[in-house]
Amino acid sequence: MEEIKGAIALVGYGLAAIGPGIGIGIVVGNAIQAMARQPEAAGMARTTMFLGIAFTEALALIGFVLFFIA
Amino acid sequence: MESVILASGECDVSSEIICAPDDVLELFEFKDALFTIGPLHFTRTVVLIFLAMFIVLGLLWFGLRKGDKVPSRFAAAMEALVTFVKEDIAIGIIGPEGVKYAPYLLAVFMFVIVGNLFEVTPLINFPITSRMAIPLFISVVTWVIFVIVGFKKNGIRYVGDLIWPRSVPVALRPLVGLIEVVSTFILRPITLAVRLFANLVAGHLMLTLLLASGWIFMSSVGDIGARAIIGLPWFVFGLGIYVFEIVVAVLQAYIITLLSAVYVQTSVHPEH
Numbered sequence: 001m002e003e004i005k006g007a008i009a010l011v012g013y014g015l016a017a018i019g020p021g022i023g024i025g026i027v028v029g030n031a032i033q034a035m036a037r038q039p040e041a042a043g044m045a046r047t048t049m050f051l052g053i054a055f056t057e058a059l060a061l062i063g064f065v066l067f068f069i070a
Numbered sequence: 071m072e073s074v075i076l077a078s079g080e081c082d083v084s085s086e087i088i089c090a091p092d093d094v095l096e097l098f099e100f101k102d103a104l105f106t107i108g109p110l111h112f113t114r115t116v117v118l119i120f121l122a123m124f125i126v127l128g129l130l131w132f133g134l135r136k137g138d139k140v141p142s143r144f145a146a147a148m149e150a151l152v153t154f155v156k157e158d159i160a161i162g163i164i165g166p167e168g169v170k171y172a173p174y175l176l177a178v179f180m181f182v183i184v185g186n187l188f189e190v191t192p193l194i195n196f197p198i199t200s201r202m203a204i205p206l207f208i209s210v211v212t213w214v215i216f217v218i219v220g221f222k223k224n225g226i227r228y229v230g231d232l233i234w235p236r237s238v239p240v241a242l243r244p245l246v247g248l249i250e251v252v253s254t255f256i257l258r259p260i261t262l263a264v265r266l267f268a269n270l271v272a273g274h275l276m277l278t279l280l281l282a283s284g285w286i287f288m289s290s291v292g293d294i295g296a297r298a299i300i301g302l303p304w305f306v307f308g309l310g311i312y313v314f315e316i317v318v319a320v321l322q323a324y325i326i327t328l329l330s331a332v333y334v335q336t337s338v339h340p341e342h
Binding site for chain 1: 158162163261264265267268269272321324328329332
């Protein structure tokens, strides 16, 4: 069997990015839906959307940092 | 500027397709002191930190000084920025008593946005927030503030309600309490710092590698002939990322300020 070369940490980062990718999609999608249904509440929905993105994104960022320290 | 050009010596343009230094830390660490005052060695990062401080002070000083009868366009813009942080972030998130925290939030916002925008400022091209010391310091200060505020507002119940949450069924309380304590006191400051740091590190890496590769390949057209065309997509891609990074720089400054406000808010009104 031939040797596979490369950094396993790269694969780890790829895996860590799957969940947050889906999560951010859900957060932003629902925020857009909320803004479209109630344009007068768009400001609140936008603030909450950024918060949701920030919390979801944290997981991907931890994976990103692990890639560097691994 | 040497750091941008550093790849040119190491890069073998005839066999590689992108120029990357052997150790990417070279792009972030500037060990040589530019000048020295007594025991203090001023490296490029330290100089940029002071530059950011003076830019923030200058913007606020000239933007908000009293005396002009009719505010200039610049003064109006600065006032809009300060009002945004005060009304939308401090009062909007924390509530009426958020006015007390507005100065801290404004300081964080202004310093981080200037530090982030150094990334895309020509001739500087280095975001000081991509050195862990600065995001970590900001998040430790935020941590100290929200812990002190939590104890001041709620006394010992601040920790008590976290360890033993009364709104949860009894059987689940130890588990939820453990998760709450770990996430509040350990994960919050770490993620707050890492979020800013990692975004700026990623941005700086991408910009440097893409633009430097594009430049090195295209400028060595005399040696490698048609192979120099590899540099063109790197350069175009780099310019696209450049625009994207301006958005990221502003957005990350907004997010770290917003999250600092949210963390203080959870200490002021722990029941929510």
